[in-house]
Amino acid sequence: MNKGRKSQSYLQYAVLIAVMVAVFLSMRIFMVRSVQEKYRQSADVLGEGAQYAKGETRATDTSTSSSLITPPVPITDPCPNLVNAVSDLERQRDSLLSQATDLRITANKIEAQITDIPATANTLRSHAASLRRRANQTDAQAQGYRNSAEDYRRCDPNYSNCNYSIDRKFYYDPELKECLSLGNYADVYDCGAAKLDNRAKTLRDNANSIESDAAKLDAQVPDLQAQVRILREQAATLETSANNKQTQIDQYKTARPECFS
Numbered sequence: 001m002n003k004g005r006k007s008q009s010y011l012q013y014a015v016l017i018a019v020m021v022a023v024f025l026s027m028r029i030f031m032v033r034s035v036q037e038k039y040r041q042s043a044d045v046l047g048e049g050a051q052y053a054k055g056e057t058r059a060t061d062t063s064t065s066s067s068l069i070t071p072p073v074p075i076t077d078p079c080p081n082l083v084n085a086v087s088d089l090e091r092q093r094d095s096l097l098s099q100a101t102d103l104r105i106t107a108n109k110i111e112a113q114i115t116d117i118p119a120t121a122n123t124l125r126s127h128a129a130s131l132r133r134r135a136n137q138t139d140a141q142a143q144g145y146r147n148s149a150e151d152y153r154r155c156d157p158n159y160s161n162c163n164y165s166i167d168r169k170f171y172y173d174p175e176l177k178e179c180l181s182l183g184n185y186a187d188v189y190d191c192g193a194a195k196l197d198n199r200a201k202t203l204r205d206n207a208n209s210i211e212s213d214a215a216k217l218d219a220q221v222p223d224l225q226a227q228v229r230i231l232r233e234q235a236a237t238l239e240t241s242a243n244n245k246q247t248q249i250d251q252y253k254t255a256r257p258e259c260f261s
Contacts, residue, residue: 090245090249093249096238096239097239097242101235103235104235107227117218121214125211128214131206135200138196143193145190146190148189149190178195
């Protein structure tokens with residue numbers, strides 16, 4: 001009885017072992033296929049997509065991929081860009097020189113005005129002096145009229161003892177002619193003296209104004225001289241910049257003369 005049970009147990013163990021071996025054998029197929037798939041993927045990477053064949057496929061080390069190689073840069077002609085750069089420099093140089101020329105022309109004109117100012121101021125002062133002389137003469141004439149008026153007042157009211165007569169200027173001077181309507185000779189002369197006093201005052205006022213203009217002209221000279229100096233300094237600065245542009249142009253043309261032949 002015990003022997004039968006032992007035999008049954010051995011049989012069961014044998015069947016279990018057989019089943020396990022069968023399972024391992026079936027799994028071996030899948031494991032082999034998995035390993036072959038890994039080989040194929042590696043071959044695809046190394047062989048750039050070629051089919052992997054066991055025992056035949058050979059791997060080659062290609063550390064530099066064709067996609068990473070930088071294509072050669074085409075060589076371009078530098079002359080067009082260089083010519084354009086020189087043309088720009090020449091335009092800048094010409095503009096600077098033109099501005100400097102305009103500034104120097106303006107400075108020369110102002111300097112010519114400075115030269116003329118003393119003569120103009122002297123002319124104005126001479127005219128003012130002439131007006132003052134006329135004013136003094138008018139004052140003297142007005143005083144003469146006042147003296148004549150006093151003389152007439154000392155005479156007989158009917159002027160029977162007076163040997164005076166009206167100055168002829170009362171007849172052709174428009175201002176003095178207005179005094180003739182007064183009738184009384186003394187009043188006529190007083191009227192004429194007052195008008196001459198106003199005329200002398202006007203002459204002196206004009207002389208003062210003209211002398212003030214002459215003084216203003218003299219005062220302008222230092223300011224104008226400063227303007228001339230500034231304009232010429234600015235012109236010199238522009239000319240220096242233009243010379244620097246010309247130096248750059250010469251350097252470009254010397255370095256690549258074939259571009260400018």
